[in-house]
Amino acid sequence: MPNSPIFFTLLLSLFLSASAQQDEFVYIGFSGDADGGGSNMSLNDVAEIENSGILRLTNETSRLIGHAFYPAALRFRNATTGVAFSFSTTFAFAIVPEYPKLGGHGLAFTIAPTKELPGALPSQYLGLMNASDVGNATNHVFAVEFDTVQDFEFDDVNDNHVGVDVNSLVSYPTASAAYYGNDGVKKDLNLKGGYTIQAWVDYDGAEKVLNVTLSPFSTKPSTPLLSFQVDLSPVLLDDMFVGFSASTGLLASTHYLFGWSFKMKGACRSLELSSLPSLPQPKKKNVTLTVAISVTTFVLLIAAAAATAYLFYWIKNADVIEAWELNCGPHRFAYEELKRATEGFRDQQLLGFGGFGKVYKGTLPGSRVEVAVKRVSHESRQGIREFLAEIASVGRLRHRNLVQLRGWCRRRGDLFLVYDYMPNGSLDKFLFRDDSLGQRPRPVLSWPQRFRILRGVASALLYLHEEWEHVVIHRDVKASNVLLDAEFNPRLGDFGLAKLHDHGANPSTTRAVGTLGYLAPELTRTGKATTSSDVYAFGTLVLEVVCGRRPVEPKALPEELVLVDWVWERWTSGRWADVVDHRLGDDYDREEAVVAIKVGLWCSHPSAAARPGTREVVRYLDRGDAAEVPPLAGPPEEYDAGESNGGFDDFVHSYLASSEKISKGSAALGQEASRTCV
Structure with a gap:
């Protein structure tokens, strides 16, 4: 009997049947096992399956990740030839934003080596990658993203697009969300419209063609939204996991999923939207509760005379939300949440302090994310005007070299800003050391780290000056406002003095604000901050990073008092190597050092007209070729002092006259700024 052909035929049939079950499945809702074999979905992070059978990847909480994958790995490539197989999938999803027109990033159909995607970040990374591994060929991640936020970092076309991601989040190709009707006319789709959308992703392994199709209906359009040639064989491994992030x-x-069909080496089974779970509807108002509230209100009005004193006391001490606060997103934290995060604003949690208030380290309840909380008192010099500027500017800025504002809070006379925590503190703590403050020794920044920091800050300024929807003038670019993350990547922070205006318009401020040593000479005369005054401050920062010393050293020799003058003298005499931080020894790139010195001197020129634009600065730092940097216009003493009306000299004398006072007061302020970690 064991040698019977019928017996072997039966075994072969069972084997092929089992293989087919692993290569095809259909979920009509996610409350049970997949039709076609396999157990229910493998969920990570905040993803969960509701009683209705809907798979909810995320909820209305900021900075969260949701992963949902088919539990078993599938064979995506021929193990012998290394050629990727064809596959076909369709799924129904919906994105419901917290606010109707403001999406909270998107979801992605994903093929990855693991179900967990360790190290992935939320926000613009869609839970797929992080800042250090994005773009690496070793990721072996293929995704089709449905994104509802425009991120300039990844060259997104808009805040409502579909894109194909191969080991990166820079999508190619990409297109605005749309579908083709039966008449062949292209029609727009709103990904964050809160309604069900069906998507199809089809890969032809023989022709090496990928098609992505969308529709709000069950019928698949004949024309795909995206169609392009791509060979997934180098991207995919033999065995991969498929799911969503x-x-x-x-x-x-x-982000909701209602149904999913998948098949290897063939066309997947279709989904009928009417047979899938329905999108949750907003809860209806409780009529009984409404009546009860009305009756209670009436009773309270009758008793108003007796309760006046109590109500006055309650209103005075309540966390009142005023009208202007409704337009100052992003997230508004509750005071009690920040109080718990900082352990009651204990002194042990204090990161720094200064003229604006204090900064505390905290851990948000629930998510356990570390943050820095800036507490600004009502009597501080920063005040309500700067506080509003910081919320309005930082809240909507997104760049890898800017400190990310998580949210804010106001309680009576106290104002709070909540930032990402930067574990390595501020740049000035690594450039300078003041033994009088009892600072612990910090490692010496290597030259590659320094040059990367300069390029990162320059990129952030270019984004502020030219690439965002408004021109943002930072007005306080300095070493203590450059924060370093765990990998020593720079993040420009503290927008408390930032000024916004439209592209092509002139800034209206006439208040000369900033920090001594970084103020452009023309500010003492006009008081008008411009992108050029930011460039001047950046030039000072460049020279600080190269030389490892402050812009003005009151205790230095007279000829070395002002950093830019000292560097000019060494540059013109051909002894530029003397200014490079002696702690580096000879361990630095001489070509890059020359580029940095030339750019720093060019940006620090006393004449605003002679300084470069931010885009030029980024270009020369990125290329690192000293020959490409134009010749300098001449040292400060050779330039017509009448143009600046003595502004630069006034600045130096003002600094010297204030140095004794600053040495006491700014020591604490500098300590705060560099320990702020925000």
Whole structure:
């Protein structure tokens, strides 16, 4: 009997049947096992399956990740030839933002080596990658993203697009969300419209063609939204996991999946939207509760005379939200949440302090994310005007070299800003050391680290000056406002003095604000901050990083008092190597050092007209070729002093006259700024 052909035929049939079950499955809702074999979905992070059978990847909480994968790995490539197999999938999803027109990032159909995607970040990374591994060929991640936020970092076309991601989040190709009707006319789709959308992803392994199709209906359009040639063989491994990833950022969206069909080496089975779970509807108002509230209100009005004193006391001490606060997103934290995060604002949690108030380290309840909380008192010099500027500017800025504002809070006379925590503190603590403050020794920054920091800060300024929807003038670029993350990547922070205006318009401020040593000479005369005055401050920062010393050293020799003058003298005499931080020894790139010195001197020129634009600065730092940097216009003493009306000299004398006072007061302020970690 064991040698019977019928017996072997039966065994072969069972084997092929088992293989087919692993290569095809259909979920009509996610409350049970997949039709076609396999157990229910493998969920990570905040993803969960509701009683209705809907798979909810995220909820209305900021900075979350949700992963949902088919539990078993599938064979995506021929182990012998290394050629990727064809596959076909369709799924129904909906994105419901917390606010109707503001999405909280999106979701992505994903093929990855693991179900967990360790190290992935939320927000613009969609729970797929992080800042250090994005773009690496070793990721072996293929995804089709449905994104509802425009991120300049990844060259997104808009805040409502579909894109194909191969080991990176820079999508190619990409297109605005749309579908083709039966008449062949292209029609727009709103990904964050809160309604069900069906998507199809089809890969032809023989022709090496990928098609992505969308529709709000069950019938698949004949014309795909995206179609392009791509060979997935180098991207995919032999065995991969398939599923979905979604994330939220400062704003949140709930990402839903209603059904999913998948098949290897063939066309997947279709989904009928009417047979899938329905999108949750907003809860209806409780009529009984409404009546009860009305009756209670009436009773309270009758008793108003007796309760006046109590109500006055309650209103005075309540966390009142005023009208202007409604337009100052992003996330508004509750005071009690920040109080718990900082352990009651204990002194042990204090990171720094200064003229604006104090900064505390905290851990947000629930998510356990470390943050820095800046507490600004009502009597501080920063005040309500700067506080509003910081919320309005930082809240909507997104760049890898800017400190990310998580949210804010106001309670009576106290104002709070909540930032990402930067574990390595501020740049000035690594450039300078003041033994009188009892600072612990810090490692010497290597030259590659320093040059990367300069390029990162320059990129952030270019984004502020030219690439965002408004021109943002930072007005306080300095070493203590450059924070370093765990990998010593720079983040420009503290927008308390920032000024916004439209592209092509002139800034209206006439208040000369900033920090001594970084103020452009023309500010003492006009008081008008411009992108050029930011460039001047950046030039000072460049020279600080190269030389490892402050812009003005009151205790230095007279000829070395002002950093830019000292560097000019060494540059013109051909002894530029003397200014490079002696702690580096000879361990630095001489070509890059020359580029940095030339750019620093060019940006620090006393004449605003002679300084470069931010885009030029970024270009020369990125290329690192000293020959490409134009010749300098001449040292400060050779330039017409009448143009600046004595502004630069006034600045130096003002600094010297204030140095004794600053040495006491700014020591604490500098300690605060560099320990702020925000």
